[in-house]
Amino acid sequence: xxxxxxxxxxxxxxxxxxxxxxxxxxxxxxxxxxxxxxxxxxxxxxxxxxxxxxxxxxxxxxxxxxxxxxxxxxxxxxxxxxxxxxxxxxxxxxxxxxxxxxxxxxxxxxxxxxxxxxxxxxxxxxxxxxxxxxxxxxxxxxxxxxxxxxxxxxxxxxxxxxxxxxxxxxxxxxxxxxxxxxxxxxxxxxxxxxxxxxxxxxxxxxxxxxxxxxxxxxxxxxxxxxxxxxxxxxxxxxxxxxxxxxxxxxxxxxxxxxxxxxxxxxxxxxxxxxxxxxxxxxxxxxxxxxxxxxxxxxxxxxxxxxxxxxxxxxxxxxxxxxxxxxxxxxxxxxxxxxxxxxxxxxxxxxxxxxxxxxxxxxxxxxxxxxxxxxxxxxxxxxxxxxxxxxxxxxxxxxxxxxxxxxxxxxxxxxxxxxxxxxxxxxxxxxxxxxxxxxxxxxxxxxxxxxxxxxxxxxxxxxxxxxxxxxxxxxxxxxxxxxxxxxxxxxxxxxxxxxxxxxxxxxxxxxxxxxxxxxxxxxxxxxxxxxxxxxxxxxxx
Amino acid sequence: xxxxxxxxxxxxxxxxxxxxxxxxxxxxxxxxxxxxxxxxxxxxxxxxxxxxxxxxxxxxxxxxxxxxxxxxxxxxxxxxxxxxxxxxxxxxxxxxxxxxxxxxxxxxxxxxxxxxxxxxxxxxxxxxxxxxxxxxxxxxxxxxxxxxxxxxxxxxxxxxxxxxxxxxxxxxxxxxxxxxxxxxxxxxxxxxxxxxxxxxxxxxxxxxxxxxxxxxxxxxxxxxxxxxxxxxxxxxxxxxxxxxxxxxxxxxxxxxxxxxxxxxxxxxxxxxxxxxxxxxxxxxxxxxxxxxxxxxxxxxxxxxxxxxxxxxxxxxxxxxxxxxxxxxxxxxxxxxxxxxxxxxxxxxxxxxxxxxxxxxxxxxxxxxxxxxxxxxxxxxxxxxxxxxxxxxxxxxxxxxxxxxxxxxxxxxxxxxxxxxxxxxxxxxxxx
Numbered sequence: 025x026x027x028x029x030x031x032x033x034x035x036x037x038x039x040x041x042x043x044x045x046x047x048x049x050x051x052x053x054x055x056x057x058x059x060x061x062x063x064x065x066x067x068x069x070x071x072x073x074x075x076x077x078x079x080x081x082x083x084x085x086x087x088x089x090x091x092x093x094x095x096x097x098x099x100x101x102x103x104x105x106x107x108x109x110x111x112x113x114x115x116x117x118x119x120x121x122x123x124x125x126x127x128x129x130x131x132x133x134x135x136x137x138x139x140x141x142x143x144x145x146x147x148x149x150x151x152x153x154x155x156x157x158x159x160x161x162x163x164x165x166x167x168x169x170x171x172x173x174x175x176x177x178x179x180x181x182x183x184x185x186x187x188x189x190x191x192x193x194x195x196x197x198x199x200x201x202x203x204x205x206x207x208x209x210x211x212x213x214x215x216x217x218x219x220x221x222x223x224x225x226x227x228x229x230x231x232x233x234x235x236x237x238x239x240x241x242x243x244x245x246x247x248x249x250x251x252x253x254x255x256x257x258x259x260x261x262x263x264x265x266x267x268x269x270x271x272x273x274x275x276x277x278x279x280x281x282x283x284x285x286x287x288x289x290x291x292x293x294x295x296x297x298x299x300x301x302x303x304x305x306x307x308x309x310x311x312x313x314x315x316x317x318x319x320x321x322x323x324x325x326x327x328x329x330x331x332x333x334x335x336x337x338x339x340x341x342x343x344x345x346x347x348x349x350x351x352x353x354x355x356x357x358x359x360x361x362x363x364x365x366x367x368x369x370x371x372x373x374x375x376x377x378x379x380x381x382x383x384x385x386x387x388x389x390x391x392x393x394x395x396x397x398x399x400x401x402x403x404x405x406x407x408x409x410x411x412x413x414x415x416x417x418x419x420x421x422x423x424x425x426x427x428x429x430x431x432x433x434x435x436x437x438x439x440x441x442x443x444x445x446x447x448x449x450x451x452x453x454x455x456x457x458x459x460x461x462x463x464x465x466x467x468x469x470x471x472x473x474x475x476x477x478x479x480x481x482x483x484x485x486x487x488x489x490x491x492x493x494x495x496x497x498x499x500x501x502x503x504x505x506x507x508x509x510x511x512x513x514x515x516x517x518x519x520x521x522x523x524x525x526x527x528x529x530x531x532x533x534x535x536x537x538x539x540x541x542x543x544x545x546x547x548x549x550x551x552x553x554x555x556x557x558x559x560x561x562x563x564x
Numbered sequence: 565x566x567x568x569x570x571x572x573x574x575x576x577x578x579x580x581x582x583x584x585x586x587x588x589x590x591x592x593x594x595x596x597x598x599x600x601x602x603x604x605x606x607x608x609x610x611x612x613x614x615x616x617x618x619x620x621x622x623x624x625x626x627x628x629x630x631x632x633x634x635x636x637x638x639x640x641x642x643x644x645x646x647x648x649x650x651x652x653x654x655x656x657x658x659x660x661x662x663x664x665x666x667x668x669x670x671x672x673x674x675x676x677x678x679x680x681x682x683x684x685x686x687x688x689x690x691x692x693x694x695x696x697x698x699x700x701x702x703x704x705x706x707x708x709x710x711x712x713x714x715x716x717x718x719x720x721x722x723x724x725x726x727x728x729x730x731x732x733x734x735x736x737x738x739x740x741x742x743x744x745x746x747x748x749x750x751x752x753x754x755x756x757x758x759x760x761x762x763x764x765x766x767x768x769x770x771x772x773x774x775x776x777x778x779x780x781x782x783x784x785x786x787x788x789x790x791x792x793x794x795x796x797x798x799x800x801x802x803x804x805x806x807x808x809x810x811x812x813x814x815x816x817x818x819x820x821x822x823x824x825x826x827x828x829x830x831x832x833x834x835x836x837x838x839x840x841x842x843x844x845x846x847x848x849x850x851x852x853x854x855x856x857x858x859x860x861x862x863x864x865x866x867x868x869x870x871x872x873x874x875x876x877x878x879x880x881x882x883x884x885x886x887x888x889x890x891x892x893x894x895x896x897x898x899x900x901x902x903x904x905x906x907x908x909x910x911x912x913x914x915x916x917x918x919x920x921x922x923x924x925x926x927x928x929x930x931x932x933x934x935x936x937x938x939x940x941x942x943x944x945x946x947x948x949x950x951x952x953x954x955x956x957x958x959x960x961x962x963x964x965x966x967x968x969x970x971x972x973x974x975x976x977x978x979x980x981x982x983x984x985x986x987x988x989x990x991x992x993x994x995x
Contacts, residue, residue: 304657311657321808324615325779327655328682379709379754380656380686387752387777484661550668552696556689 058168066133069168070120073160075153077145080120081138081165082129088136089171090526092519093158093198095179095186096121096141097508098207100349101148101356102244109255111345118143124180128515137523138172140165148353149210151418154186155193162197174526178202178518180508181439185209188428188447189418195425200525202429202518205436205508208443209419212558214354216300216440217347218363218404221254223296224344226401227394228257228289229277235351235404236361247352251345253277258341265290265337266494269330280397287393290333291386295394297336298377298385299370301442301558302343305435305482307501307509309335313485315493328383331487334495336384339437342507346438358414360407370398422450424474427525431510431518431547433480434555438507441555444477449557451475476521476531478541479548479555480504480514503546517544596910598673604643604902604909607666609652609659609687610679610704615779616654619807619837619887620679623704624649626891627677627898629879630871630990634899637991641907645899648672656686663687667698674914677722677894679704681754682778684719694718699914701901702894702942706831707754708971711941718911720918720935721942722894723830726758726804727971729854732946733802733827734766735967735976736852736960741825747772747798749789749813751805758971759804759829765973772796776809786812794822804829811841818847826851830946835955836885849953852960854946856929859957860889867893867928870990893928900925900992926984926992930966944968945979 058069058081069081083091104114122141123129129139142161144154158177166172177198179187184206191201207213221234232253237243257275264272274280274289297304304311314326354362378391385391428451432444458471482504488496501509517540524532532540541547598605608624611617628647635644648670650662659680666672675698678684684703687693693700693716700719703710708725710716737746746768750756752775763770774789790813793801801824803810810832817823826848833853839845858865863872871892875884882888902909904917922935927943934941945968949957959965968979987993 312653312655312661319782320615321779321782324654327614327653327658328779329777332657376685376689379707380682380689382682382753383777383779387775388756389752389775390777481664484658552667552692554692554695 058164060168071164073142073145073157073164075145075157075160077142077157078118078120079140079142079161079164080122081140081168082122082133083138083169084133084136086136087138087169087171089173090523091138091140091165091169091172091175092123092132092522093162093175093177093190094121094123094139094141095154095158095177095183095190096143097179097181097183098149098346098350099147101146101353102247102349104251105248108248108251109259111251116147118145118147124510124515125512127512128519131512131516132519137519138165138169149182149213149350149357149417151182151186151189151210155189155418158186158190159194159197174199176200176202176522176526178204178522180204180206182207184439185420188420188424191424191426191428192421198426199529200427200429200522201424202431202522203447204430204510204518205432205439206430206443206447207439208446208558210354210414210417211419212443214351214362214414216302216343216558217350218365219368220296220300220302220340220344221250221347221351222363222365222404223299223398224254224257224340226398227278227280227292227296228261228275229253230279231277232257235355235363237352237355243352243356247348250348254344254348255341258337258344261289261293261337265334269333270325272333284393284397287386287390288333290330290336291384291390292394293340294333294336294381294384295374295391295398297340298374298381299398300340300343301440302336302339302437303435303440304332304335304339304381304384305502305505306335306338306437307505308487308495308497308499309338310482310485310487310502311335313487313489315489317493325383329386332381332384338497339435342437354414355410358407358410360410361404362406362410362414363404364406364411366403366405368403371395420447420450421454422447423454424451427474427476427529427531429476429478429518429521429525429531431478431480431514433482433504433506433509435482435505436507436509437505440558441479442558445555445557448475448477472530474531476533476537476549477551479550479553480510480546481548511545513544514547517541517547595908596673597671599643599909602643603646604640605646605648605670605672606674606676606898607648607650607663607670607672608675608677608679609650609662609666609683610677611654612649612651614653615781615808616680616806618841619834619885620704622882622885622887623677623679623891623894625879625882626875626888627895629874630892630895631899632878633874634895634991637989640899640902645902647676652680652683654680654683656680656682659683659687660690663691663693667691667696673909674699674701674911676701676898677704677891681705681707681710684710685754688716688719697911697915699911699918701914701918702897704890704894706758708758709754711939711971713938713940716940718915720922720940722897724856724931724943724945725941725971726755727762728944728969729830729946730759730762730804731766731969731976732854732948732967733829734763734768736854736948737768737800737802737827738766741800744799744825745771745797747774747793747796747801747824749774749776749793749801749803749805749809751775751809752777755804755831762971770802772798776805778806781805781809781812783812783816786816789813790816790820790822793817793824794820798824800825800827802827802829803832805832807832807834807837808841811838811843814838814843814847818844828853830854830856833951834886835951836883837887839955845955846953848951848955851951853949853951853957855949855957856931856943856946857886857889857893858928858930859949860885861956865928866986870986871928874990889928896987896990896992897925897927900994903992903994906995921994924984925994926987928983930964930981930983931968931979932981941971944970945981
């Protein structure tokens with residue numbers, strides 16, 4: 025038996041990283057004119073839109089007329105008590121964030137661009153209100169800075185969702201947009217979260233509530249309790265994997281039949297990842313590498329069975345905790361339980377993946393055993409009114425008329441690459457319809473293809489091992505993994521592409537575009553590539 | 565969603581994809597990706613190192629040897645054929661990366677002989693073979709799922725499916741081992757789904773059934789397999805897995821003096837590879853096996869004779885075995901496909917040629933090819949053979965009795981099909 029000692033705990037996306045890169049102190053009187061400090065070479069203005077959302081504007085003295093509107097990502101709408109692993113100590117913040125980080129903002133300002141961003145009035149899933157906030161903010165900015173000629177939108181994660189929505193709904197206000205690592209529509213999002221939580225609950229700890237939280241303080245306590253339990257499960261599995269990666273023990277909280285416990289617990293975790301659509305490559309685990317020095321047969325086993333389990337562990341840890349927070353938030357907004365898997369066929373969901381990850385799932389019999397647990401376990405039922413309300417929230421049509429640039433990591437564990445693929449596919453369909461209409465009208469000029477889809481791929485092999493052969497998770501996350509894991513060069517390449525698209529009414533293309541992304545590094549344009557779309561876009 | 569703003573790092577390794585996909589091709593306007601005036605570039609992924617590599621690691625070099633022979637004799641319509649081999653270590657995730665390299669960086673015209681079911685499933689899903697229109701010829705796997713032409717419109721199998729193989733073994737068991745206690749050791753994945761489903765459909769019930777998970781095969785696990793088989797009193801044992809699992813099974817069984825009638829599936833029965841893995845060939849004596857091709861030692865066979873000559877000259881130092889034979893044969897069929905696609909081959913043209921002319925290609929295997937506009941099925945049958953103490957095999961009963969069938973509910977029939985002759989000097993002249 026090989027025992028691993030990790031150099032440190034698996035890396036988790038930390039909510040504390042949200043504390044925005046910029047702290048702009050500004051009056052927050054709703055709907056008042058911006059208050060500017062008048063500084064040179066960059067003046068900063070603050071204020072609040074009519075909904076009370078604070079905003080920040082930063083405008084260089086040599087403002088060239090183009091402003092970048094940034095939409096920040098998901099921030100929990102509840103405080104998270106200290107002591108809860110990783111997330112503990114978070115307090116709700118609506119600090120405005122006018123760009124991805126200070127370095128990028130500084131670079132844009134130096135080029136003569138202005139930046140603007142809101143902190144939004146409400147945290148949590150706030151796309152519908154944030155869209156209104158941003159529209160108002162653009163108007164305020166233009167009135168304050170009449171030299172403004174172009175507004176481009178960009179944002180990450182939930183902010184990417186908001187950005188795509190702005191591009192679809194308000195082509196009159198924006199000349200280009202770049203949704204980055206964008207979140208999916210809320211129904212698939214809640215399905216992914218629900219499947220992950222329900223899977224963890226079913227296999228590892230049935231006392232996890234996983235949704236249908238009570239109202240008020242009781243519900244808050246239940247969600248926080250779930251967070252603790254999820255992290256306890258993850259921590260227990262991590263210790264078990266480290267002690268015996270081949271056949272790690274099941275957590276004591278698991279209530280699956282003893283016969284099922286003959287299947288390694290790592291396979292159950294892989295099942296959770298596959299059924300939820302969570303990628304099988306993580307920040308530190310490439311689902312390919314093995315430590316040096318193992319016998320050949322053990323090497324292959326590590327490559328195809330053990331490493332993928334570690335990848336699932338690292339990614340599920342990130343996804344499940346966010347699933348608790350998002351589920352609690354969305355239930356509050358919808359007024360009841362939103363996750364429903366009464367009709368979900370998990371065998372169909374993993375029909376293809378079970379061949380690819382056969383060894384990680386402990387073969388056909390392992391897969392069949394795990395599926396039997398899922399089939400026999402009580403399913404979650406949504407409140408019909410709540411589910412219906414959820415469907416009224418903004419979703420993406422993919423129909424855009426302005427140039428848009430999509431970019432994401434192919435192994436993002438929180439906003440799966442399939443989200444970007446879904447929007448890309450919708451746009452492709454929309455474009456095809458437009459082209460058909462042109463041909464029907466005896467026209468010959470193809471409509472412009474105004475969507476540039478870029479991917480951040482993972483390296484071929486990247487799992488690092490210590491001299492003792494243990495996985496080393498202290499090294500930086502590999503490119504293409506983790507949530508919105510972009511470099512400053514990549515942000516700047518996107519910004520440059522936005523500037524071009526804004527100025528020219530179309531995306532940069534051909535050699536100049538390829539050169540631009542090549543210089544940024546780890547940005548791929550490949551129209552032949554298609555990220556696996558999450559199964560629940562098909563609704564099974 | 566929550567953003568992580570931790571340390572970020574540029575991974576140069578990934579630029580192989582980024583850069584590779586960016587460089588505009590310098591081909592003439594009429595040319596196809598991977599085809600120039602002087603060259604046709606092909607690619608293959610397979611395990612060249614690691615536990616799954618024994619035997620399989622010979623296939624690419626054998627293909628290359630055949631292509632070199634063809635190139636020295638004028639190539640294909642004057643173009644030399646080049647094969648780029650990528651080592652995926654049998655890891656599905658690595659197969660994706662390596663195939664991406666082949667398509668985006670190396671810009672191959674087609675994939676030929678990609679190996680492994682999980683590997684090609686993941687490649688098909690993540691690389692978008694069909695969406696890109698990349699021909700993937702002669703998949704080195706018998707998973708019957710790949711015969712779904714709707715899902716795999718640009719792919720073509722070569723081996724009979726595992727389901728066909730199981731149906732034929734079932735027929736053989738009924739004819740020759742009726743009433744005996746049956747055991748099976750099988751790879752517990754799609755291999756098993758295909759095989760076990762077909763055994764069951766054929767009415768074969770195993771008294772002892774031992775699944776193993778791919779990657780776990782070792783002497784230690786083989787001890788448990790043999791214990792179960794022996795305890796269950798299995799008199800006839802079917803092995804349905806890869807050679808790296810056959811080896812410990814036979815070695816441990818021999819050590820335990822457990823000697824049932826072995827029926828070794830075609831995938832895991834290559835004697836030279838077994839010997840290289842430490843199995844004394846004597847333990848193969850009497851083992852029965854379904855075979856699609858003649859024995860690699862049968863120099864009376866025109867294909868074997870020609871391929872042996874090519875191997876001696878272009879693949880010096882490599883023992884001629886089933887894997888080399890298979891690699892050479894894939895080379896032969898590839899060249900016929902390229903020729904059938906015409907002097908200015910395109911990917912679409914190659915696929916069309918496979919559909920319309922592929923079933924007539926010369927191949928070392930005895931059974932018919934199933935290619936058509938509605939089928940990407942390759943060979944469709946086996947004969948049963950018996951191995952001797954040197955690992956050589958002879959047809960069971962003294963002469964080839966060819967069984968053919970399909971992957972579904974069709975019957976197993978004895979076929980009188982006569983395979984096409986080897987092209988003169990092993991150099992196809994079809995069009």
